[in-house]
Amino acid sequence: MISLEAGIGSLWQSLKEAFVMELPIGEGFTAVVDFMQDHFELFFVAVANTISFVADNLTEFFNYLPPQLVFGVLAVLALWRVGWQFALFVLVGLYVVLGMDLWPESMDTLGLVIAATLAALGVGLPIGVAMAKSELLAATVRPVLDFMQTLPAFVYLIPAVIFFGTGRVPGTIATVIFAMPPAVRLMNLGIRQVPTENVEAGRAFGCNQLQLLFKVELPLALPSIMAGINQTIMLALSMVVIASMIGAGGLGDPVLAGIQQLRLGVGFEGGLGVVILAIILDRLTQSFAQPNRQREGVITRLKQFFGRAETTRSA
Template sequence: MNDFVINLPIGDWFTAVVTFMQTHFELFFSIVSTVISFVADNLTAFFNWLPAPVVFIALAFLALWRVGWQFMVFVLIALYVVMGMDLWPETMDTLGLVLAATLAALGVGLPLGVLMAKSDVVQAIVRPILDFMQTLPAFVYLIPAVIFFGTGRVPGVIATVIFSMPPVVRLMNIGIRYVPTENVEAGKAFGCNGFQLLWRVELPLALPSIMAGINQTIMLALSMVVIASMIGAGGLGDPVLAGIQQLRLGTGFQGGLGVVILAIILDRLTQSFGNRQRGDGFFSRLKKTFSGDNQQSGST
């Protein structure tokens, strides 16, 4: 039986590729590390600099405006619970890391999704890569991140970007591809060029799909940032990791509860931007909130 087995040293091949990249792309990795470090460090510093009452007011206002008064009450109570557990700095660190990773993922993923929608060849090439990225265990992403960038926030953010990017690419592609043909033809009839057609017709009609992709990217980024605490990313992953390593059930549960609270707030807020009608302005939304027309939106 063993005579018919061909040895495939895939691990050795991967090691050779990594070694080659370390040798010949050192400048590239240095630039990426500098940019990611600048964005992540400044975002986390900014959120930690903001006074807690300002964060309370800002998130409560967004919750009232985008979802409803019920969700605003939940946000205020949830943030108070986070402060009561003495996890406010860790929560702000996680928020900054998630936003940094999400911005990087969207910066790469949205244009790539447009290219996939416009070219069947690009879609045929990129789709298997996205399948691979989504099925590879999350912990595996930490290995090359540590090899290329060491430990700390930067490799944590980079691993998070790679892990969380596929949904926004896929849903951007699907959203544009399934824009009704009659709308596209109408845009062409009015003299739209390719860019105008994309900006004025396809993207607005694909907005629900795009926002669903952004929502999923944020959720995956949040989950991966917690895992990235294993390589020194910090944030709410630290108490969770401490709970696992030291068998401190209460510490781990508190960290996990903080993650859940942040996930719910970000999830509901990003969902609201995809569910609203495009012509629904700020004052009309606020009026609906107080008149009760927004009650159904706030209870879903």
């Protein structure tokens, strides 16, 4: 039996040497990284400074705001866009975050998510428009988007650390790359689904390509675009937590501490803070993806709510 296994192993080794060619993919990747570090240092410095400026200022701004103001703004926005039930949930959820003493971490996460989302949309939406206008570009970019969406999230941390070190900047950049594909795909899809008769009507009224894009295609594609923005924000929020492994900070820190130090309570509180923030951002951005839904003013909603309460008491 031993001799048979040894013979099979020897045969496999011979076949491998004869037909299987080793591919030094890892060595090639290392060579590309070394080349980019040697020749594009100024570019990486400029990107790092820009991301650092936006992310640092946003996180400082949100931490500077008093919690009462954040409570009020988000509650009014929730009341206007969704309803009084969701506004009540926002108030309770933010109170829970404040009570768990995770307010600074939550504001850091909110700042990082918004910074990463703005960067992802600033790069992704124009690419989506270009894909909708060019079949060749769409066929070229689509496999890249497939690769970006199937690559494990932790892998994005490797080039970010290599080029930018550790801290908030590489975490934000990794989040931008991870969260960009939905914005590109849904922008492309939304413009392609604009009815042909609307486009022809715009051309008949003398619209040039730029006017046609901004006055006809983008308004009609708004639900799809907003759905892409919603997905980008959700992916950015999930990746910001993972990016805490390289020092991005925010709500990922208590979650990471709970995993590394087996502090179950701390990890659960951090995860609960992420869930609350995710629900608030998700519902608010979803509401903007439904332009045909009738929206009532905040005053009208308040009157309806208090009128309903008066009716209940009188009954």
